[in-house]
Amino acid sequence: ETGVTQTPRHLVMGMTNKKSLKCEQHLGHNAMYWYKQSAKKPLELMFVYSLEERVENNSVPSRFSPECPNSSHLFLHLHTLQPEDSALYLCASSQDEGGGTDTQYFGPGTRLTVL
Amino acid sequence: AQSVTQLDSQVPVFEEAPVELRCNYSSSVSVYLFWYVQYPNQGLQLLLKYLSGSTLVKGINGFEAEFNKSQTSFHLRKPSVHISDTAEYFCAVSDPGGSYIPTFGRGTSLIVHP
Numbered sequence: 243e244t245g246v247t248q249t250p251r252h253l254v255m256g257m258t259n260k261k262s263l264k265c266e267q268h269l270g271h272n273a274m275y276w277y278k279q280s281a282k283k284p285l286e287l288m289f290v291y292s293l294e295e296r297v298e299n300n301s302v303p304s305r306f307s308p309e310c311p312n313s314s315h316l317f318l319h320l321h322t323l324q325p326e327d328s329a330l331y332l333c334a335s336s337q338d339e340g341g342g343t344d345t346q347y348f349g350p351g352t353r354l355t356v357l
Numbered sequence: 358a359q360s361v362t363q364l365d366s367q368v369p370v371f372e373e374a375p376v377e378l379r380c381n382y383s384s385s386v387s388v389y390l391f392w393y394v395q396y397p398n399q400g401l402q403l404l405l406k407y408l409s410g411s412t413l414v415k416g417i418n419g420f421e422a423e424f425n426k427s428q429t430s431f432h433l434r435k436p437s438v439h440i441s442d443t444a445e446y447f448c449a450v451s452d453p454g455g456s457y458i459p460t461f462g463r464g465t466s467l468i469v470h471p
Contacts, residue, residue: 246400275458285447285461298458332400342389342451342459343408348400 244268248333248349255323256357263318263352265333273338274316275346276308279330291316292338323356330354359383359450361462369468372440378433378465380422380448390431391449391459392422401447407431418442443469 246267255261267274276288290298291310305327307319316333330351336344360383370376382388389408393401405416412424422433431448445466449459 248400282463284463287458290458334400338457342453342457343406344451344457345391345403345406346393346401346459348393348402350398350400 246333246335246347246349248331248352250352251350252353252355254355254357255320257323257325259323260319260321262320263331263333263354265316265318265349267314267316267333267335267347267349269335269347271335271337271347272313273336273344274310274313275334275336276316276318277332277334279332279351285332289318320354323354325356328354328356359388359452359460361448361450361460363446363448363462363465365465366463367466367468369470370438371470373437375436376434376438376442376467378446378448378467380431380433380462382429382431382448382450387453389451389453389459390422390424391451392416392420392431392433393447393449393461394418395445395447395464397444404433404446438467438469440469440471442467 249264273292278286288302289308294310309317332351333349334346336346362381391406392404394404395401405414407414407424415421420435445464447464448462451459
């Protein structure tokens with residue numbers, strides 16, 4: 243596998259379910275990101291991890307819980323979601339060389355539908 | 358904090374015609390600028406970026422962008438588009454003096470008709 247992979251690619255869940263999204267990067271990067279992409283809305287940054295430590299959390303509801311066990315893996319645990327949480331969830335990674343010059347490398351996303 | 362405006366939500370164009378996708382950012386002393394493309398059912402990938410130096414930046418797939426500091430713009434251009442260029446295009450900016458995390462625009466949907 244190369245680049246950034248995400249599983250599953252599609253997920254349908256009820257509001258009472260608990261599920262997890264997985265992201266894996268094979269690029270040796272230090273930083274990983276979760277974004278939410280909804281139709282007709284800007285890309286929303288949810289969480290950022292650098293060297294496995296959370297460095298940014300943009301006021302995301304607690305029903306979304308991230309986990310970064312090492313620099314190659316990132317999870318997003320989901321529980322008691324709402325229908326408005328239906329969206330494409332994108333994972334990205336970057337080298338985190340600092341100063342804002344990083345290129346972000348994105349996975350293909352998980353299309354989440356909450357019934 | 359920086360902000361990015363992509364004025365056109367959708368740009369329809371015929372195959373082999375030129376195209377320009379507009380991007381403006383809020384003023385700052387210095388910025389880094391990016392264009393990403395998202396093909397259907399895929400994640401975003403970098404087209405090109407401006408960090409410093411020449412204001413005309415060439416990217417992949419025949420795209421180029423010009424950094425214009427006085428107009429705070431970074432418009433993306435291609436002289437002749439193909440059907441395969443149909444995609445969503447995102448402009449992003451990062452502020453060297455602030456957060457290293459980029460701010461993305463809302464995206465412009467480029468639709469190339471045969």
